[in-house]
Amino acid sequence: MEFPVLDRGFVRLVDFMGGDEAVVQAARVSTGQGSKGLERDRALIDYLMSHRHETPFEHSVFKFHIRCPIFVARQWFRHRMASYNEISGRYTELRDEFHLPATLRTQVSKDYQYAPLPAETAAPLIERIAKHYDDSYRLYQELLGAGVAREQARIVLPLAIYTEFYWTVNARSLMNFLSLRAEAHAQEEIRAYAQVILQIFREKMPWTYEAFMKHWFKPVL
Amino acid sequence: MEFPVLDRGFVRLVDFMGGDEAVVQAARVSTGQGSKGLERDRALIDYLMSHRHETPFEHSVFKFHIRCPIFVARQWFRHRMASYNEISGRYTELRDEFHLPATLRTQVSKDYQYAPLPAETAAPLIERIAKHYDDSYRLYQELLGAGVAREQARIVLPLAIYTEFYWTVNARSLMNFLSLRAEAHAQEEIRAYAQVILQIFREKMPWTYEAFMKHWFKPVL
Amino acid sequence: MEFPVLDRGFVRLVDFMGGDEAVVQAARVSTGQGSKGLERDRALIDYLMSHRHETPFEHSVFKFHIRCPIFVARQWFRHRMASYNEISGRYTELRDEFHLPATLRTQVSKDYQYAPLPAETAAPLIERIAKHYDDSYRLYQELLGAGVAREQARIVLPLAIYTEFYWTVNARSLMNFLSLRAEAHAQEEIRAYAQVILQIFREKMPWTYEAFMKHWFKPVL
Amino acid sequence: MEFPVLDRGFVRLVDFMGGDEAVVQAARVSTGQGSKGLERDRALIDYLMSHRHETPFEHSVFKFHIRCPIFVARQWFRHRMASYNEISGRYTELRDEFHLPATLRTQVSKDYQYAPLPAETAAPLIERIAKHYDDSYRLYQELLGAGVAREQARIVLPLAIYTEFYWTVNARSLMNFLSLRAEAHAQEEIRAYAQVILQIFREKMPWTYEAFMKHWFKPVL
Numbered sequence: 001m002e003f004p005v006l007d008r009g010f011v012r013l014v015d016f017m018g019g020d021e022a023v024v025q026a027a028r029v030s031t032g033q034g035s036k037g038l039e040r041d042r043a044l045i046d047y048l049m050s051h052r053h054e055t056p057f058e059h060s061v062f063k064f065h066i067r068c069p070i071f072v073a074r075q076w077f078r079h080r081m082a083s084y085n086e087i088s089g090r091y092t093e094l095r096d097e098f099h100l101p102a103t104l105r106t107q108v109s110k111d112y113q114y115a116p117l118p119a120e121t122a123a124p125l126i127e128r129i130a131k132h133y134d135d136s137y138r139l140y141q142e143l144l145g146a147g148v149a150r151e152q153a154r155i156v157l158p159l160a161i162y163t164e165f166y167w168t169v170n171a172r173s174l175m176n177f178l179s180l181r182a183e184a185h186a187q188e189e190i191r192a193y194a195q196v197i198l199q200i201f202r203e204k205m206p207w208t209y210e211a212f213m214k215h216w217f218k219p220v221l
Numbered sequence: 222m223e224f225p226v227l228d229r230g231f232v233r234l235v236d237f238m239g240g241d242e243a244v245v246q247a248a249r250v251s252t253g254q255g256s257k258g259l260e261r262d263r264a265l266i267d268y269l270m271s272h273r274h275e276t277p278f279e280h281s282v283f284k285f286h287i288r289c290p291i292f293v294a295r296q297w298f299r300h301r302m303a304s305y306n307e308i309s310g311r312y313t314e315l316r317d318e319f320h321l322p323a324t325l326r327t328q329v330s331k332d333y334q335y336a337p338l339p340a341e342t343a344a345p346l347i348e349r350i351a352k353h354y355d356d357s358y359r360l361y362q363e364l365l366g367a368g369v370a371r372e373q374a375r376i377v378l379p380l381a382i383y384t385e386f387y388w389t390v391n392a393r394s395l396m397n398f399l400s401l402r403a404e405a406h407a408q409e410e411i412r413a414y415a416q417v418i419l420q421i422f423r424e425k426m427p428w429t430y431e432a433f434m435k436h437w438f439k440p441v442l
Numbered sequence: 443m444e445f446p447v448l449d450r451g452f453v454r455l456v457d458f459m460g461g462d463e464a465v466v467q468a469a470r471v472s473t474g475q476g477s478k479g480l481e482r483d484r485a486l487i488d489y490l491m492s493h494r495h496e497t498p499f500e501h502s503v504f505k506f507h508i509r510c511p512i513f514v515a516r517q518w519f520r521h522r523m524a525s526y527n528e529i530s531g532r533y534t535e536l537r538d539e540f541h542l543p544a545t546l547r548t549q550v551s552k553d554y555q556y557a558p559l560p561a562e563t564a565a566p567l568i569e570r571i572a573k574h575y576d577d578s579y580r581l582y583q584e585l586l587g588a589g590v591a592r593e594q595a596r597i598v599l600p601l602a603i604y605t606e607f608y609w610t611v612n613a614r615s616l617m618n619f620l621s622l623r624a625e626a627h628a629q630e631e632i633r634a635y636a637q638v639i640l641q642i643f644r645e646k647m648p649w650t651y652e653a654f655m656k657h658w659f660k661p662v663l
Numbered sequence: 664m665e666f667p668v669l670d671r672g673f674v675r676l677v678d679f680m681g682g683d684e685a686v687v688q689a690a691r692v693s694t695g696q697g698s699k700g701l702e703r704d705r706a707l708i709d710y711l712m713s714h715r716h717e718t719p720f721e722h723s724v725f726k727f728h729i730r731c732p733i734f735v736a737r738q739w740f741r742h743r744m745a746s747y748n749e750i751s752g753r754y755t756e757l758r759d760e761f762h763l764p765a766t767l768r769t770q771v772s773k774d775y776q777y778a779p780l781p782a783e784t785a786a787p788l789i790e791r792i793a794k795h796y797d798d799s800y801r802l803y804q805e806l807l808g809a810g811v812a813r814e815q816a817r818i819v820l821p822l823a824i825y826t827e828f829y830w831t832v833n834a835r836s837l838m839n840f841l842s843l844r845a846e847a848h849a850q851e852e853i854r855a856y857a858q859v860i861l862q863i864f865r866e867k868m869p870w871t872y873e874a875f876m877k878h879w880f881k882p883v884l
Contacts, residue, residue, distance in 0.1 A: 014246075017238035017282055025235075026306040026387045031313050058304035059389045061238055061282045070516075071531075071597050080522035083279035083391065085247040089513075090554075090629065092252050099597065106589040112532075114591055125588055132581050132598055139574050146567055147548040149556055151629050155513050155541065156574055160597040166247045168280045168391070170304065187532060187593050291737075292752075292818050301743035310734075311775075311850065320818065327810040333753075335812055346809055353802050353819055360795050367788055368769040370777055372850050376734050376762065377795055381818040408753060408814050456688075459680035459724055467677075468748040468829045473755050500746035501831045503680055503724045525721035525833065527689040534694050608689045610722045610833070612746065 003196045006189060008097050008162055009067045011196045013204075018060025018171065020045060020207040026056035042207045049211035057172040060205060064167045064197070069099040071159040072190045075181070081173040086165035090151040093144065097162040098133040101126060105188070112185050133158065171205060175212050183218060224417045227410060229318050229383055230288045232417045234425075239281025239392070241266060241428040247277035263428045270432035278393040281426060285388045285418070290320040292380040293411045296402070302394040307386035311372040314365065318383040319354040322347060326409070333406050354379065392426060396433050404439060445638045448631060450539050450604055451509045453638045455646075460502025460613070462487060462649040468498035484649045491653035499614040502647060506609045506639070511541040513601040514632045517623070523615040528607035532593040535586065539604040540575040543568060547630070554627050575600065613647060617654050625660060666859045669852060671760050671825055672730045674859045676867075681723025681834065683708060683870040689719035705870045712874035720835040723868060727830045727860070732762040734822040735853045738844070744836040749828035753814040756807065760825040761796040764789060768851070775848050796821065834868060838875050846881060 002012040024041045027048055028034055035041055048056055068076070077084060087094075104122040105114040116122070136158050143153035169177065178201065180186065182194035202209040223233040245262045248269055249255055256262055269277055289297070298305060308315075325343040326335040337343070357379050364374035390398065399422065401407065403415035423430040444454040466483045469490055470476055477483055490498055510518070519526060529536075546564040547556040558564070578600050585595035611619065620643065622628065624636035644651040665675040687704045690711055691697055698704055711719055731739070740747060750757075767785040768777040779785070799821050806816035832840065841864065843849065845857035865872040 015238050015243070015280075017236050017284065022236070022284075029306050029385060029387055030309040032308050032385070055304060056306055059236075059284055059306070059387060061389070063238065063243075063280055069597065070601070074512075074516070074519075077516075077519055078526070083276060084520070085250050085277055085280070087253050088251040101594060101597075104585075104588075104590045105594055107591045117589060121588060125585060125590070128581060128584070129598055132578065135577070136574065136600070139570060142570070143546075143567060146546075146563060147559060148546045148567070149549045152543060152547055155511065155543075155602040156571055156600050158578070158598050158600055159512070164250060164253070166250055166280060168282070170389070290818065291822070295733075295737065295740075298737075298740055299747070305741070322815060322818075325806075325809075325811045326815055328812045338810060342809060346806060346811070349802060349805070350819055353799065356798070357795065357821070360791060363791070364767075364788060367767075367784060368780060369767045369788070370770045373764060373768055376732065376764075376823040377792055377821050379799070379819050379821055380733070457680050457685070457722075459678050459726065464678070464726075471748050471827060471829055472751040474750050474827070497746060498748055501678075501726055501748070501829060503831070505680065505685075505722055525718060527692050527719055527722070529695050530693040606692060606695070608692055608722060610724070612831070 003200075005068070005192050005196055006099055007102070008099065009069070009072075009193070010065075011193060011200070012065040013062065013200050014065050014166065015063040016061070016204055018205075020205050022059050023048070023056045023171075023205075023208060026059045027053070045207045046211045046214070049208070049215045054172045054175075057175065057208065058170045060171040060208075062169055062171070062174060062200075062204070064169075065164070066167055066193070067162055067164045068193060069160050069189065070163050071099075072187075072193065073163050073165065074159075075187065075190050076167075076193075079169075079173065079177050081176070082167060082169035084165055084167055087163055089154040089157075093150060094140070094154060094157065094161060096133075096137045098137075098158065099160040099162065099189070100130055100133065114188070129160075133160065171201075171208060174201060175208075175216060178212070179217050224421075226289070226413050226417055227320055228323070229320065230290070230293075230414070231286075232414060232421070233286040234283065234421050235286050235387065236284040237282070237425055239426075241426050243280050244269070244277045244392075244426075244429060247280045248274070266428045267432045267435070270429070270436045275393045275396075278396065278429065279391045281392040281429075283390055283392070283395060283421075283425070285390075286385070287388055287414070288383055288385045289414060290381050290410065291384050292320075293408075293414065294384050294386065295380075296408065296411050297388075297414075300390075300394065300398050302397070303388060303390035305386055305388055308384055310375040310378075314371060315361070315375060315378065315382060317354075317358045319358075319379065320381040320383065320410070321351055321354065335409070350381075354381065392422075392429060395422060396429075396437060399433070400438050445642075447510070447634050447638055448541055449544070450541065451511070451514075451635070452507075453635060453642070454507040455504065455642050456507050456608065457505040458503070458646055460647075462647050464501050465490070465498045465613075465647075465650060468501045469495070487649045488653045488656070491650070491657045496614045496617075499617065499650065500612045502613040502650075504611055504613070504616060504642075504646070506611075507606070508609055508635070509604055509606045510635060511602050511631065512605050513541075514629075514635065515605050515607065516601075517629065517632050518609075518635075521611075521615065521619050523618070524609060524611035526607055526609055529605055531596040531599075535592060536582070536596060536599065536603060538575075538579045540579075540600065541602040541604065541631070542572055542575065556630070571602075575602065613643075613650060616643060617658060620654070621659050666863075668731070668855050668859055669762055670765070671762065672732070672735075672856070673728075674856060674863070675728040676725065676863050677728050677829065678726040679724070679867055681868075683868050685722050686711070686719045686834075686868075686871060689722045690716070708870045709874045709877070712871070712878045717835045717838075720838065720871065721833045723834040723871075725832055725834070725837060725863075725867070727832075728827070729830055729856070730825055730827045731856060732823050732852065733826050734762075735850075735856065736826050736828065737822075738850065738853050739830075739856075742832075742836065742840050744839070745830060745832035747828055747830055750826055752817040752820075756813060757803070757817060757820065757824060759796075759800045761800075761821065762823040762825065762852070763793055763796065777851070792823075796823065834864075834871060837864060838871075838879060841875070842880050 104117045325338045546559045
């Protein structure tokens with residue numbers, strides 16, 4: 001299932017391996033045992049999370065298909081404990097798809113609090129941005145038309161252009177991503193993606209999600 | 222399914238995600254395309270392997286349950302791009318299970334070539350080893366009986382004692398493991414495990430296996 | 443010392459730990475020995491490289507300060523076995539510094555061979571690109587002037603804008619980077635950086651460099 | 664300088680790169696600035712640690728030479744974000760050096776609290792252990808004498824035998840190691856090593872140490 005994010009992006013869970021029971025299985029190997037019934041298994045996951053015993057969460061793995069603007073992807077790819085394969089602007093002509101903000105925001109405190117600009121201020125600026133995207137893409141096309149290599153022509157395109165990638169990540173690394181990108185200090189755009197992923201995580205690993213929200217995730221630092 | 226290895230060990234594939242088609246999917250995202258039919262997909266995997274474009278192989282993930290002697294596990298855990306959860310000699314009493322060699326080998330060249338010792342030489346030595354395991358385990362039991370903590374008592378146990386762990390590893394990292402541990406210079410005991418895993422890999426990812434054997438794996442350096 | 447790269451970029455070696463002798467030291471620990479004289483140490487490094495025993499190279503570490511366009515940084519940050527800290531467009535106003543190509547190139551074969559466009563074709567296009575950078579930066583300034591948050595305003599800026607980061611990487615991971623980014627199929631711009639780094643690597647680890655060029659690096663695949 | 668640990672082990676800092684000022688340098692690149700004076704730099708390190716902004720700590724790197732029993736090394740090598748080269752029992756004959764406990768301990772609570780056994784109980788058991796080491800090493804020698812390959816003969820040796828390795832690790836990964844291995848739940852023997860390393864860390868990165876002790880390290884969970 002594909003979840004739309006921002007104006008033209010999406011998150012899609014392509015594959016998944018493991019789950020809460022895989023966490024229990026990995027953790028109980030340390031004592032040579034397996035499941036001990038629902039309640040004790042759930043309590044074990046809570047215990048592991050609260051004591052930051054994180055390795056048993058590595059045996060559950062998510063594979064996502066993501067479509068997001070490059071300025072979001074730049075933050076995403078900083079997470080190194082994961083696998084990425086991305087569409088290449090060297091091998092393909094990029095499409096005319098840019099993130100156009102619906103509203104503009106202004107920073108109202110040093111601690112990354114924001115408020116929307118009044119619509120009457122924002123509207124003409126957003127129009128300017130849209131026109132800038134058109135101009136940028138037209139120049140890109142013109143360069144391609146004159147024979148310039150795709151890899152060189154693309155350098156004129158704005159950071160708002162959309163990209164796509166596959167992202168495979170285990171639950172431990174995913175929780176680290178969510179703890180940093182779904183919380184209040186993350187940039188709004190990547191937070192929109194992280195919030196959707198948080199719900200997918202919840203559906204696939206409900207006990208782990210519950211323990212994560214209780215012991216690790218802090219909505220505000 | 223559980224594959225026996227050595228005298229008391231095993232390899233068991235617990236879970237698997239991905240496959241040859243996942244390699245193709247990840248690689249084709251770079252050009253914004255998907256499968257192009259069996260023959261071209263197979264050729265793509267061959268191309269990726271021969272050019273060492275290894276990231277598309279990271280989206281396929283194996284989870285194994287392994288039982289092997291500690292001297293084998295020590296070599297195994299050197300592979301850092303993987304997830305491990307192992308039975309703990311701090312939390313549980315270790316069982317009386319040691320690897321007893323069926324034959325003894327001698328080194329016949331500097332380059333790690335070996336030949337079996339004559340049976341009449343080996344037999345009494347193997348008996349000595351078996352008795353040593355008994356003595357070791359008896360001392361371990363005696364220490365436990367006197368109240369010594371498990372974590373301290375175990376230090377008298379030989380490296381031949383069996384351990385167990387879950388091992389989750391993506392296909393790229395697995396191929397690196399196989400290239401080093403299934404080849405002729407690897408120690409015979411870990412090679413026995415790697416050979417079994419090689420067959421599981423072949424069954425799950427036949428085209429990737431084929432390309433791996435052709436372009437990466439070298440039975441002898 | 444700072445080495446200029448492209449029109450406004452640079453590579454600067456900030457710190458370094460290790461060297462050829464550290465490779466020898468790490469490798470010889472496996473036999474409980476140290477240096478055995480220059481010639482045998484040099485031969486050992488050659489042996490390690492030719493047999494792909496790569497771990498002894500991990501104990502030498504380079505720290506670089508890099509300034510490059512974002513489309514180059516995007517390729518750079520795909521290398522996960524390294525540490526990065528980058529200037530942030532959320533926390534600072536980005537400067538009016540873009541990579542303006544001196545020549546434009548066209549792709550002349552499927553296998554990433556390129557040839558320069560004639561100067562008379564390229565010159566007016568390069569002028570267009572320069573003007574596009576001006577327009578882009580003016581819009582960025584206008585958005586900032588209207589109160590738009592830096593993190594949102596920057597999305598209109600082209601991929602050619604310069605960024606800066608610290609990059610700490612061990613010699614093994616560096617060689618992997620060089621093998622992929624200094625060779626003929628890499629995009630010309632990142633190759634310019636990799637070529638400079640290759641020379642710094644040569645100066646700091648001459649025997650390792652020599653063995654790398656002989657056994658690992660392939661200028662053309 | 665070499666710090667003795669346990670009966671025959673040691674920790675030796677071989678090389679070091681970075682320091683508190685390197686943390687500041689890496690963190691300030693995000694705003695395009697450098698040092699701002701001692702007090703503000705120190706406060707910055709405190710801020711980074713308390714907000715778990717851990718990447719700036721990755722640019723400082725320690726290289727240690729360690730000598731410890733194999734049962735300690737087994738716990739050590741679980742830390743994957745580091746580089747290891749270890750003496751090999753395949754390539755060399757291992758020496759007659761085992762960890763002989765000075766006291767024996769018993770577990771007095773489920774939560775890994777221990778108390779020493781009375782000396783009169785412990786003394787004869789320790790003698791038994793010493794004799795077991797002698798017997799084990801004699802069997803190892805006998806197997807070698809009969810021509811058995813080193814890699815096979817060693818499997819009879821107890822987990823208490825000493826090994827040696829080089830360990831290169833950045834400050835972020837080192838702090839993770841210390842947070843798990845220097846605290847009260849870690850096994851006493853590896854904790855002895857971690858305590859020594861904690862002091863070396865303190866000497867090399869005093870502000871980082873201070874912030875680590877305040878915000879990350881928990882002596883008891």
